[in-house]
Amino acid sequence: xxxxLETVGQTTLVIPEGRLDFGSAALFEKQLEQAFVRxxxxxxxxxxxxxxxxxxxxxxxxxxxxxARTAQRAGCQFALCGLQPSVRDVFELSxxxxxxxxxxxxxxxxxxxxxxxx
Amino acid sequence: xxxxxxxxxxxxxxxxxxxxxxxxxARTFENVVLALIIFSVASIGIDSIAGLPLWATRALAIAExxxxxxxxxxxxxxxxxxxxxxxxxxSFEGIVDLLAIAPFFVARVDTRxxxxxxxxxxxxxxxxxxxMLETTVAERTAELAAKNALLEEAQAQIKAELSVARELQIxxxxxxxxxxxxxxxxxxxxxxxxxxxDFYDFIELQNGQVGLVMADxxxxxxxxxxxxxxxxxxLRELASHYSDPGTxxxxxxxxxxRQNPMDLFVTVFYCILDPxxxxxxxxxxxxxxxxxxxxxxxxxxxxGAGGLVLGAMPGVxxxxxxxxxxxGDRLVMYTDGVTEAFNTSDEAYGTERLVAEIRAHGxxxxxxxxxxICRSVATFAGAAPQxxxxxxxxxxxxxxxxxxxx
Numbered sequence: 001x002x003x004x005l006e007t008v009g010q011t012t013l014v015i016p017e018g019r020l021d022f023g024s025a026a027l028f029e030k031q032l033e034q035a036f037v038r039x040x041x042x043x044x045x046x047x048x049x050x051x052x053x054x055x056x057x058x059x060x061x062x063x064x065x066x067x068a069r070t071a072q073r074a075g076c077q078f079a080l081c082g083l084q085p086s087v088r089d090v091f092e093l094s095x096x097x098x099x100x101x102x103x104x105x106x107x108x109x110x111x112x113x114x115x116x117x118x
Numbered sequence: 119x120x121x122x123x124x125x126x127x128x129x130x131x132x133x134x135x136x137x138x139x140x141x142x143x144a145r146t147f148e149n150v151v152l153a154l155i156i157f158s159v160a161s162i163g164i165d166s167i168a169g170l171p172l173w174a175t176r177a178l179a180i181a182e183x184x185x186x187x188x189x190x191x192x193x194x195x196x197x198x199x200x201x202x203x204x205x206x207x208x209s210f211e212g213i214v215d216l217l218a219i220a221p222f223f224v225a226r227v228d229t230r231x232x233x234x235x236x237x238x239x240x241x242x243x244x245x246x247x248x249x250m251l252e253t254t255v256a257e258r259t260a261e262l263a264a265k266n267a268l269l270e271e272a273q274a275q276i277k278a279e280l281s282v283a284r285e286l287q288i289x290x291x292x293x294x295x296x297x298x299x300x301x302x303x304x305x306x307x308x309x310x311x312x313x314x315x316d317f318y319d320f321i322e323l324q325n326g327q328v329g330l331v332m333a334d335x336x337x338x339x340x341x342x343x344x345x346x347x348x349x350x351x352x353l354r355e356l357a358s359h360y361s362d363p364g365t366x367x368x369x370x371x372x373x374x375x376r377q378n379p380m381d382l383f384v385t386v387f388y389c390i391l392d393p394x395x396x397x398x399x400x401x402x403x404x405x406x407x408x409x410x411x412x413x414x415x416x417x418x419x420x421x422g423a424g425g426l427v428l429g430a431m432p433g434v435x436x437x438x439x440x441x442x443x444x445x446g447d448r449l450v451m452y453t454d455g456v457t458e459a460f461n462t463s464d465e466a467y468g469t470e471r472l473v474a475e476i477r478a479h480g481x482x483x484x485x486x487x488x489x490x491i492c493r494s495v496a497t498f499a500g501a502a503p504q505x506x507x508x509x510x511x512x513x514x515x516x517x518x519x520x521x522x523x524x
Contacts, residue, residue, distance in 0.1 A: 022312075022338050022505070055466075057458065057506070058336040058385065065430050066381055094385060094404040095426030095434075 002052075003031040010044035011113045012036075013106070017052035020060035028060070032067045042074055045113040049106050051082035056090050068100055081109035129198060137199040148250070151192055155242045158185045162237060186222040193219060211248075214241045280340070284313050287343055290350070292320045296328055298393035300516045303330075304485035306492060308455075308508040315342035315384070316453045316507035317350050321357045326393060329357045332405060332451035332511055333386040336427070341380040349374060349384045349428070363388045363401040364438035367428060371403065371436075374429035383429040387451055396443035396515050401436040403428045406454055409476055413446035417473045420449075445517035448487070450476055455506035459495045462502045467495050484512040 001018035012035045020028055035046050046067065064080070071078030081103040083091065091097040103109035136147040158181075164170070165178050193215045200206035207216075217238040288309060295303035305318050315335025323329050331353055335342045352370050360366045367388055374384065387408060389400035400420065404427030407419040422439035443449070452472070459467040475494050479487050488510050495508060 025337075058334060058383075058454065059338065061427075062336045062381065062383065065383065069381075093406060093423055095424055096404075098424070098426055099431060 001028065003028060005031065005035055007038075007043075008110060009113075009115055011110065012038060012043040012046050014046065014048045015052065016048065016050065019055040020053060020063070021055065021057040022059040025057075025059045025063050029063045029066060032063060033070070035067075036070050036074055036076065043076060045077035045079070046071055047078075047106070047109045047113060048080045049082050049109070050080055050084070050087060051106070053084065053087055056087050058094070061090065061094055061096060064096065064100060077113060079103055079109050079112070081106050129195070133195045133199040137195050145253070147192075148253075151188065154185050154188055155239060157181070158239055159237075159243070161185075162239070182222065186219050189215070189219045214238070214244075218242050280313060283340070283343055284309060287313070287317075287346065290347070291317060295320050295513075296322050298326065298328060301328075301391070301393050301513065302484045302516070303511065303513040304483070304488045305511040306488045306509070308492060308504070310338075310455070310504045310506050310508075312338045312505075313340065313343050314338055314455075314507035315346040315382075316455060316509040317346050318451070318509055318511050319350060319354065321354055323357065323390065324361070328391050328393065329363075330389050330391065330451065330511060330513065331357075331386065332408070332453065332509065333384050334405065334453040334455075334507070334509070335384045336382050337380075341382060345374075345378070345380065345382045345384065345429075348377060349386070353386065353388065357388075361390070362438055363390055363399055364436040367401045367403045367425070367436040368434060371426075371428040371434050372432055375432045378429050383427040385427050385453075391443075391513070391515075393515075396445075396447070396517070397440060398443060398449065399438055399440045401425065401438050403434075403436055406452065406457065408449055408451040409473060410441065410443075411448040411450065411476050411480060413444065413480065415477050415480060417477050443515040445515070446480070447515050448476070448480070448484070449511075449513045449515075450487070450491075451511040451513075452491075453507060453509040455504075455508040456491065456495055456510060458506060459499045459504065459508065460502050461499050467498050471498065484514045487512045 001016060001020055001024035003017070004015040006013040006015065014032060014035045016028060016031075018024070032048075036042055048064070048067070068078050079101040080091075082105050083102060088097075088102075091100070091102065103112065135141075135143050137144065161178050161181055164174070196212070196215065197203050197206060206212045218241075288307060291305075291307060295301065295305070303320070305320075307316055307318065309316075315337065317331070317333050317335075319329070319331040321329035321331070331350075333346075333349060333353075335346045335349065349370070352373050353366070356366045356369050360369060367386060370386070383404075385405040386403040387400065387405040388403075389398050391398050400422070402420075402423050403425045405423070407421070407423040409417050409419055411417045420439070420441060422437065425436045426434045450472075457467055457469050457472055461467075471494065472491065475491050476487070479490055491510055492508065
């Protein structure tokens, strides 16, 4: 798996590509932690663009859960977008789609992200 | 012949001790030789000074005899100790050794060029350095080997303990479904190579009802195994107190959320079967919906999926659903280790293959279907390693004949 971070205004975009399973979950968790580090105040929102994510196992889901908790503690918006149908199914079945905001694509997610400095 | 024999043996023993050995004697001998080399090089320099007093020249001549004697002795020992003698004699080392002593023997005439040849002994310093380096490398290698052996031993112990833990984990799973007239059920868990967190359970409840649990803990290894044990005990305990599956899962979720230092979670399908009526009441905490095969061969997924996994968040409710089994219905509960078994081309086994297998096999014992599915998954996966636990329960319900009712 490959993970890129991009900054759009006050938002950090996390762009994972490939398969998120037990083997790659630790790496993904580390990268997600990085996404919340931003000087001086941290990002206003973290959006994970999952368009390139082909597969998510239950160990992979845990990384999303940890990120959602980190966001909650940091008072930062957190959302996913661009889920492929099979990945979307995993989020639906596990009930994660009830506790994590999911947008259809990056444009929709960025449109809902806070833009101005508070 | 005999004395010659024993001399031969003694020389060989000496070669083994001083040249091949790695002990105290070999090191002392090496140091003596090194000191003599340094001394001999120095003496060549002193010897070339004009107008030395006679006593000094004599002393140097005696020293030269001793040095050449020791070097010759060492040279012979090296030839004896060498596994391939000719190769040693013609090697760089061998030639240097010979050049260090040869001038003494070939030229009793003390000409200047022969004296100059003696300077070739400087090359011996090089050789000795290599020797000492080799000794150091050999010592370090031995130390490393000892440390590696310790590490390997420790790793083997950890492996053995993990495998015991894995066996215990499997041993606590129930072997058989409680005997109920009209019910035929079988279960199987095939553990992955790393310790996983799948489990199933059959729980005897009041009024002859039976609770069935199918669960999958996120992650792997020791944390997942511990969480699995906690989850299983918690569910078992709650099942005896709460007669509705939704409340049972909601309570379990609260408890698991509170005793969850590793932030793990578990997907749980929990149902309660009334063996007399065939009514199954269930709640689903983030688990794949079980598949229901009707006697006409149609297969459907139980609705009510999408409840949140247990242990992730407090205050979650799990609505109760129910389905009435008809005579001959089969309920198949499974973990994603079945549908997400990958083959060598990275394709997943998938729900469709599982449904096809269930559709094709309506008759026969529940254990037969369990076996068939396991075999089908194994055939599909081929040489690909099993990355996740594979767990299955098949429950077949037949109408209970009046005669068999108590």
